[in-house]
Amino acid sequence: MGADLRTSIDVSATGLRAQSLRMRTIAENIANADSVSDAPGGDPYRRKVTTFAAELDRATGGNEVKVTGIREDQSDFGRIYQPGHPAADEEGYVKTPNVNSLIETADMKAAQRSYEANISAVEAARNMTMRTVDMLK
Template sequence: MAVAASALKAQQSRMRVIAENIANAQSTADAPGGQPYRRQVPVFQAREMDGMTGVTLAQVRPDQSEFKKDYDPTHPAADAQGYVLRPNVDTLVEAMDMREAQRAYEANLNVIETARTMESRTLDLIKR
């Protein structure tokens, strides 16, 4: 149950990072020629706990992929050539990542529920 609980916490953190990415998918720079929001990527790490291996969010690092570039000379963040850098966030990818995180979260909840049921049944057998 402790391993599944650590995975729940890690997936919850992952969903927060994904939500931040989606919220900033259209955020441009404040100044002309500046950089927009850069997609964040959660990095997980194995963690030893009570002789078992769980998981934890080790860090959140920026995605170093290229920004999207649009020609819009009227935009306040446009550079001298009229191009605006857009975030490197693909909302479709983020939506798929969110769904995967939700499924992993649900799977770990099922593990905890199954473990509780098994413990309860074991106690019932011992009482008899």
């Protein structure tokens, strides 16, 4: 296989891994959208966000995707009035996670599209490689 085709597959593979981690992080956010603290006045689940950067692979010259981290979203928690709840503070308010299910759903769709685009790129490179091999027979 040519170096350029192999590089394109390698770059797409890093995109697949990055989007897979992003989808896992989003799934964790959705799963914890209603998770509150066990302690009165305690903090609930805090939304997480996956961050990326382009990184040059010096061996191939391709710009690959690197996951730079999973950070916590520092936006404010919600608050609901539930004086009888075990997590309620002295005023009767329970802090709720800073997870918005609509945003998470949109982010999941974007990650899914990016994942599928990387799969398409891998398949295209593979098909080109197979055509080249067929021509050389």
